[in-house]
Amino acid sequence: MGExxxxxxxxxxxxxxxxxxxxxxARLLIERAAELAAQIGRDFEIVGVAVRDLTKPRPGIPADxxxxxxxxxxxxxxxxxxxxxxxxxxxxxxxxxxxxxxxxAVVTAxxxxxGDQGQELFAQAQSAGVDLFFEAAVAGAIPIVRPLRESxxxxxxxxxxxxxxxxxxxxxxxxxxxxxxxxxxLAQAKQLGYAEEDASADVSGRDAAAKTALLASLGFHxxxxxxxxxxxxxxxxxxxxxxxxxxxxxxxxxxAVATLSADGAVSARVHPALVPADHTLATVSGAYxxxxxxxxxxxxxxxxGPGAGGVPTATAVIGDIVTVGRNRIRGVTTRVQVSERALxxxxxxxxxxxxxxxxxxxxxxxxxxxxxxxxxxxxxxxRSLNQASDAxxxxxxxxxxxxxxxxxxxxxxxxxxLSHNDFVNGELRMLRVWGL
Amino acid sequence: MGExxxxxxxxxxxxxxxxxxxxxxARLLIERAAELAAQIGRDFEIVGVAVRDLTKPRPGIPADxxxxxxxxxxxxxxxxxxxxxxxxxxxxxxxxxxxxxxxxAVVTAxxxxxGDQGQELFAQAQSAGVDLFFEAAVAGAIPIVRPLRESxxxxxxxxxxxxxxxxxxxxxxxxxxxxxxxxxxLAQAKQLGYAEEDASADVSGRDAAAKTALLASLGFHxxxxxxxxxxxxxxxxxxxxxxxxxxxxxxxxxxAVATLSADGAVSARVHPALVPADHTLATVSGAYxxxxxxxxxxxxxxxxGPGAGGVPTATAVIGDIVTVGRNRIRGVTTRVQVSERALxxxxxxxxxxxxxxxxxxxxxxxxxxxxxxxxxxxxxxxRSLNQASDAxxxxxxxxxxxxxxxxxxxxxxxxxxLSHNDFVNGELRMLRVWGL
Numbered sequence: 001m002g003e004x005x006x007x008x009x010x011x012x013x014x015x016x017x018x019x020x021x022x023x024x025x026a027r028l029l030i031e032r033a034a035e036l037a038a039q040i041g042r043d044f045e046i047v048g049v050a051v052r053d054l055t056k057p058r059p060g061i062p063a064d065x066x067x068x069x070x071x072x073x074x075x076x077x078x079x080x081x082x083x084x085x086x087x088x089x090x091x092x093x094x095x096x097x098x099x100x101x102x103x104x105a106v107v108t109a110x111x112x113x114x115g116d117q118g119q120e121l122f123a124q125a126q127s128a129g130v131d132l133f134f135e136a137a138v139a140g141a142i143p144i145v146r147p148l149r150e151s152x153x154x155x156x157x158x159x160x161x162x163x164x165x166x167x168x169x170x171x172x173x174x175x176x177x178x179x180x181x182x183x184x185x186l187a188q189a190k191q192l193g194y195a196e197e198d199a200s201a202d203v204s205g206r207d208a209a210a211k212t213a214l215l216a217s218l219g220f221h222x223x224x225x226x227x228x229x230x231x232x233x234x235x236x237x238x239x240x241x242x243x244x245x246x247x248x249x250x251x252x253x254x255x256a257v258a259t260l261s262a263d264g265a266v267s268a269r270v271h272p273a274l275v276p277a278d279h280t281l282a283t284v285s286g287a288y289x290x291x292x293x294x295x296x297x298x299x300x301x302x303x304x305g306p307g308a309g310g311v312p313t314a315t316a317v318i319g320d321i322v323t324v325g326r327n328r329i330r331g332v333t334t335r336v337q338v339s340e341r342a343l344x345x346x347x348x349x350x351x352x353x354x355x356x357x358x359x360x361x362x363x364x365x366x367x368x369x370x371x372x373x374x375x376x377x378x379x380x381x382x383r384s385l386n387q388a389s390d391a392x393x394x395x396x397x398x399x400x401x402x403x404x405x406x407x408x409x410x411x412x413x414x415x416x417x418l419s420h421n422d423f424v425n426g427e428l429r430m431l432r433v434w435g436l
Numbered sequence: 437m438g439e440x441x442x443x444x445x446x447x448x449x450x451x452x453x454x455x456x457x458x459x460x461x462a463r464l465l466i467e468r469a470a471e472l473a474a475q476i477g478r479d480f481e482i483v484g485v486a487v488r489d490l491t492k493p494r495p496g497i498p499a500d501x502x503x504x505x506x507x508x509x510x511x512x513x514x515x516x517x518x519x520x521x522x523x524x525x526x527x528x529x530x531x532x533x534x535x536x537x538x539x540x541a542v543v544t545a546x547x548x549x550x551g552d553q554g555q556e557l558f559a560q561a562q563s564a565g566v567d568l569f570f571e572a573a574v575a576g577a578i579p580i581v582r583p584l585r586e587s588x589x590x591x592x593x594x595x596x597x598x599x600x601x602x603x604x605x606x607x608x609x610x611x612x613x614x615x616x617x618x619x620x621x622l623a624q625a626k627q628l629g630y631a632e633e634d635a636s637a638d639v640s641g642r643d644a645a646a647k648t649a650l651l652a653s654l655g656f657h658x659x660x661x662x663x664x665x666x667x668x669x670x671x672x673x674x675x676x677x678x679x680x681x682x683x684x685x686x687x688x689x690x691x692a693v694a695t696l697s698a699d700g701a702v703s704a705r706v707h708p709a710l711v712p713a714d715h716t717l718a719t720v721s722g723a724y725x726x727x728x729x730x731x732x733x734x735x736x737x738x739x740x741g742p743g744a745g746g747v748p749t750a751t752a753v754i755g756d757i758v759t760v761g762r763n764r765i766r767g768v769t770t771r772v773q774v775s776e777r778a779l780x781x782x783x784x785x786x787x788x789x790x791x792x793x794x795x796x797x798x799x800x801x802x803x804x805x806x807x808x809x810x811x812x813x814x815x816x817x818x819r820s821l822n823q824a825s826d827a828x829x830x831x832x833x834x835x836x837x838x839x840x841x842x843x844x845x846x847x848x849x850x851x852x853x854l855s856h857n858d859f860v861n862g863e864l865r866m867l868r869v870w871g872l
Contacts, residue, residue: 024733028590028733032590036590039589039590135587141733141734141735141737142737143579143582143583143586143587143588143737145587146579146582146583146586146587147579147582147583150579150582150755150758150759151571151579151581151582151752151755152579152751152755153475153754153755153758153759154464154468154472154475154751154754154755154757154758155751155754155755280716280719280740283716295751297460297464297577297747297748297750297751298577298741298742298747298748298751298752299577299741299742299745299748300740300741300742301577301578301579301739301740301741301742302738302739302740302741303737303738303739303740304716304736304737304738304739304740305734305735305736305737305738306734306735306736306737309735311733311734312733312734312735314733315588315590315591315731315733315734316587316734318589318590318591319586319587319588319589319590319591321590322586322589322590323586323589330768332766332768
């Protein structure tokens with residue numbers, strides 16, 4: 001049972017971080033104070049806003065709320081709820097642990113930290129008897145954490161597939177529609193404010209991997225951390241990839257995929273994938289996010305909404321503050337994992353996918369047979385194979401192959417052999433395919 | 437505060453009704469007992485299943501669970517949770533009130549009853565200190581109640597639009613794709629099990645209106661009952677309507693629409709509407725449901741999933757049982773309305789829509805001018821007007837008109853005048869348009 005906030009004293013809320021999201025959370029708490037207090041069932045007050053740089057302008061935030069001593073704010077002001085919107089591993093982790101140690105509940109949007117240290121932090125929250133809420137950490141404003149935690153708790157979810165990073169989704173769209181190279185599309189995304197100056201967590205897939213870890217943990221009632229999520233970013237995508245995708249009626253998306261097999265093994269991965277252009281996932285555009293669930297009893301469920309942005313993300317934080325506040329005044333907490341299991345997480349080698357291969361071979365008799373032999377040796381079952389009608393200036397022809405479901409380990413072994421073969425010249429490109 | 441279930445005694449669950457949904461709920465409670473008990477945090481037992489007809493076979497349900505005395509089951513077996521899956525107004529209402537009077541929490545899928553008596557029942561639940569949960573009452577397996585109640589509680593939702601009745605959605609699709617008349621499509625839906633023998637609640641829009649009332653109540657933090665929802669069913673739709681829709685790039689859907697205006701007035705309605713074929717709502721097919729939310733801060737959110745069927749609906753019931761069970765063992769309840777207001781509900785006359793009109797006029801000079809005069813007299817601003825190039829055998833030509841946003845009251849007055857005018861002959865058809 002949580003620590004009950006005494007009497008009818010206002011709930012005390014401390015904000016850590018006042019950036020894109022934090023500023024909007026503060027603004028909503030100020031502007032909608034009366035309505036939110038009615039929803040919580042008690043008045044609240046903001047006891048302070050911890051920032052790194054006290055000199056930076058914070059429009060609408062009373063100057064006497066600001067402090068650059070976050071730990072001191074937590075320890076001295078005895079908040080009921082600490083709202084952590086600093087992001088990243090440190091000092092966020094230490095501050096959250098300080099909050100728990102001081103009996104405060106925590107609301108956070110910090111996917112990186114939870115993806116890395118979620119299990120430990122939730123354990124500490126539980127032993128401290130306080131809440132740790134994080135709706136904003138996954139897919140921004142889309143309400144996905146509560147549905148997974150509560151509505152679907154009686155359900156066996158078998159697959160979670162999502163577009164969960166708006167920055168890369170925007171970059172990929174620019175590459176697809178304008179034929180831009182990655183670097184140019186990234187530069188444009190920064191210019192337009194769709195990407196931060198340091199976009200490495202986005203383009204490397206790290207951000208998506210952390211969200212995938214949280215989705216898999218919630219959906220499958222186990223713990224998966226970011227390090228267990230196989231990850232490929234979008235930096236290696238080329239305009240040729242997008243052209244080739246079009247030839248088979250597909251678009252490219254950076255997908256987050258998590259599966260639970262019938263025998264109870266989890267897989268989790270983030271990588272670019274070809275998606276049939278007529279699949280709903282292919283239509284998720286710009287900064288929007290989408291999450292598709294496949295479940296044993298409820299069938300297919302899908303959720304769409306804005307995946308980022310200060311204001312949409314702030315609404316998810318506010319929803320958590322209200323729930324945690326209501327819990328607090330009743331002296332209860334909501335457990336994050338209601339049925340903990342320690343399911344094995346498969347390595348990527350054990351995952352089966354469809355694959356699309358594109359490579360050049362010498363334009364000579366018998367080459368197709370030799371390619372076929374390599375495929376056969378590695379259990380690669382080919383669904384369709386296409387050979388360009390004309391050789392290029394160097395006497396090579398382009399081959400493309402679409403496979404049936406194939407184990408990643410077999411595909412990697414096949415690629416290794418193909419790349420060392422004398423008849424495969426130039427680029428050898430593999431992209432996974434989802435939704436066939 | 438709710439009544440706390442004493443000690444570590446198993447939670448006692450009574451099921452009322454063992455039809456399509458009830459049977460699946462019982463089956464899931466039996467098959468997944470261990471897992472669900474872990475999720476609740478305590479063992480549970482089924483203390484009885486009340487049915488109307490004891491002689492009907494109930495595969496998998498132990499015969500000694502069955503009783504035809506529902507009230508007796510509630511009073512004598514002292515259940516912690518009563519799961520009401522009988523549906524309809526009576527005896528469901530009396531049984532739910534009996535459950536409250538006996539200190540039991542209630543989980544129900546009964547949209548008709550809640551749409552009619554929701555405010556009163558929630559008030560009784562609250563004064564009895566017990567939970568009343570109803571995720572399955574709206575959009576089957578789609579988790580929409582919790583997101584509205586909790587995740588989006590800090591949000592100002594301004595519009596809720598949905599396809600919330602799978603039966604009519606299936607019938608409409610048959611009419612659209614096969615050119616079938618309503619009666620034939622309804623007969624086929626019954627044959628294929630998509631419609632019940634008595635499909636009047638579906639085709640009249642009553643089922644959708646009840647769900648709309650619940651969605652508007654939850655989304656706008658007020659109370660709207662089914663009687664306040666303007667309602668037109670699908671029985672008047674003709675093959676010609678579908679043909680005409682296609683000519684302007686639209687499909688027809690039975691839409692549930694609820695809006696909250698800037699000055700705090702609610703509108704709620706269910707009627708067939710033209711929807712642009714490239715809008716995501718137009719792609720919701722068969723027994724699937726979809727709900728779109730427009731919100732001030734979180735922007736556009738959408739939810740898709742199976743809207744009916746015993747198994748998907750049962751999973752929503754199970755999710756509620758788990759949450760209510762967890763509440764029960766902690767002695768707490770979740771309030772359904774966290775911020776009660778009594779917002780005015782507008783009559784349909786005050787609602788603005790785009791309209792599509794289709795009617796025949798005498799093929800004579802000056803007719804268009806006279807039609808234009810009628811439109812002008814009623815403040816109907818026309819976006820496009822089309823006149824068929826040829827008159828039919830009786831010397832009439834077909835006119836179609838698409839309007840800008842127009843008040844329903846003005847449109848109705850315009851239609852009244854047009855229908856009594858000497859130059860309008862034959863059918864005069866109006867369909868509302870959404871999503872332009």
